[in-house]
Amino acid sequence: MSAPTPEPTDNVSEPGVTSGLVCGHHHLYSALARGMPAPPRTPHNFQEILELVWWRLDCALDLDMIRWSAMLGALEALERGTTAIVDHHASPNAIEGSLSVIADACAEVGVRASCCYEVTDRNGPDGMRAGLAENERFLRSGGRGFVGAHACFTLSQSSLEAVVGLASDLGKGVHIHVAEDRVDSAAGERLEALTTDDWLLAHCVHLDRPLRGTVAHNPRSNMNNAVGYARPQRLGNTVVLGTDGIGGDMLEEFRIAYVRHREDDVTATPVDAWSWLESGRILVPEAAEDRVRWSYDPIDPWHLAFTPGVRPVEVVVAGEVVLQDGRPTRVDAPEIRARAREQAKRLWARL
Numbered sequence: 349m350s351a352p353t354p355e356p357t358d359n360v361s362e363p364g365v366t367s368g369l370v371c372g373h374h375h376l377y378s379a380l381a382r383g384m385p386a387p388p389r390t391p392h393n394f395q396e397i398l399e400l401v402w403w404r405l406d407c408a409l410d411l412d413m414i415r416w417s418a419m420l421g422a423l424e425a426l427e428r429g430t431t432a433i434v435d436h437h438a439s440p441n442a443i444e445g446s447l448s449v450i451a452d453a454c455a456e457v458g459v460r461a462s463c464c465y466e467v468t469d470r471n472g473p474d475g476m477r478a479g480l481a482e483n484e485r486f487l488r489s490g491g492r493g494f495v496g497a498h499a500c501f502t503l504s505q506s507s508l509e510a511v512v513g514l515a516s517d518l519g520k521g522v523h524i525h526v527a528e529d530r531v532d533s534a535a536g537e538r539l540e541a542l543t544t545d546d547w548l549l550a551h552c553v554h555l556d557r558p559l560r561g562t563v564a565h566n567p568r569s570n571m572n573n574a575v576g577y578a579r580p581q582r583l584g585n586t587v588v589l590g591t592d593g594i595g596g597d598m599l600e601e602f603r604i605a606y607v608r609h610r611e612d613d614v615t616a617t618p619v620d621a622w623s624w625l626e627s628g629r630i631l632v633p634e635a636a637e638d639r640v641r642w643s644y645d646p647i648d649p650w651h652l653a654f655t656p657g658v659r660p661v662e663v664v665v666a667g668e669v670v671l672q673d674g675r676p677t678r679v680d681a682p683e684i685r686a687r688a689r690e691q692a693k694r695l696w697a698r699l
C-alpha cells in the first residue's frame with residue numbers, strides 16, 4: 349500500500365521556534381462538555397459512552413453553542429501553538445450551516461481549520477441526508493475540509509456509498525472513525541475497497557487490515573475510552589496525532605503518545621511520536637509556514653517528552669502575529685471564556 353510521503357515539515361532553524369502544530373482529529377463541539385452533568389448511569393463500554401454522553405450532548409447543540417465551543421476550542425489551540433485544526437463535527441439538531449459557523453470561528457481567532465460533518469444513520473434517513481447535504485454545501489461553497497462520516501457501525505452500506513460518492517464527486521477525502529472500538533471491528537472489511545490516499549482514518553485501534561489514507565492517532569482519548577492501544581505504526585500508513593476533542597494541546601498529546609508507545613514497547617523513543625506530530629502538517633501544509641516561538645529551547649523530542657508546561661510566547665499565522673506574550677491579538681480571551689461558560693450552562697440545562 350502507498351501511504352503519502354510526509355512533506356518536509358519543520359524548516360525552521362531558529363532556536364526555540366517551530367512551524368505551527370496541527371491537531372489531526374478534533375471535535376470542537378466537545379469544548380463545552382468539561383464539567384457537564386454526569387450521565388444517567390455509568391457507561392460500561394465504548395458504545396455506552398457514545399449513547400450516554402456524546403450522543404446526548406451533540407443532540408442538544410444549537411448554532412450559538414457551536415459557535416462559542418469553536419471559539420473556545422480555537423483559542424485553546426492557539427494558546428498551545430496549534431495553528432491548524434482538522435475538525436469532525438456532529439450536531440443532529442443544528443446541521444445546516446454548522447460547518448460555516450465553525451470555520452468562521454476559527455478564522456476569527458486566527459487558526460486554520462479543515463471541517464467535516466459526520467454522516468450517520470443513527471438519526472434516521474433524514475438526518476443522514478442532512479449531514480451529507482451540509483458537507484456538500486460547505487465544500488461546494490469553497491470551505492476547506494473532508495466529507496465526514498461517523499463510523500461504519502452507524503452507517504448502512506448505501507449511506508457509506510453515498511459518502512464515498514459525494515467525496516469522489518467533490519474530489520475530497522473522507523474523514524471517518526475507523527475501528528475505534530471492537531464494536532466497529534468490521535470497518536476494515538467494509539472499507540477495504542473504498543478508501544483512497546486522501547482519506548483520514550481516525551483511531552484504527554482494532555483495524556485488522558491495511559487501508560489507504562492517513563491514520564490519526566488519539567492516544568489520550570483511546571485511554572480515556574478504554575478501547576486499547578492502536579499501535580499506530582503497525583499498518584504502514586502515515587500517522588498524525590489528534591486529540592479527539594480533548595483540547596488542542598499538541599505538545600501534550602505528543603508526550604502522551606510517546607509514553608503510551610513506551611508503555612507498550614520499552615525500546616520506543618520520543619522520535620516516533622515527534623514524527624507523528626510533525627506529519628500533521630501534511631493535512632494542512634500551510635501550517636509549515638506558521639511560526640511558534642516557545643518558552644523553551646531546545647526543540648528536541650527527548651527534551652520535550654520530559655518537559656511539561658512548555659508554552660508559546662508568540663505565534664504567527666500567515667504572516668500575522670495572532671498570539672503575543674501568550675495572549676491572542678485578534679480576540680479577547682476572557683470574553684470568549686465567559687461566553688463559552690454561558691453557552692455551556694445552556695447546553696447542560698438541556699441534558
Ligand SMILES: [Zn+2]
Nearest residue numbers: 436525550592
Ligand atoms: Zn473522534
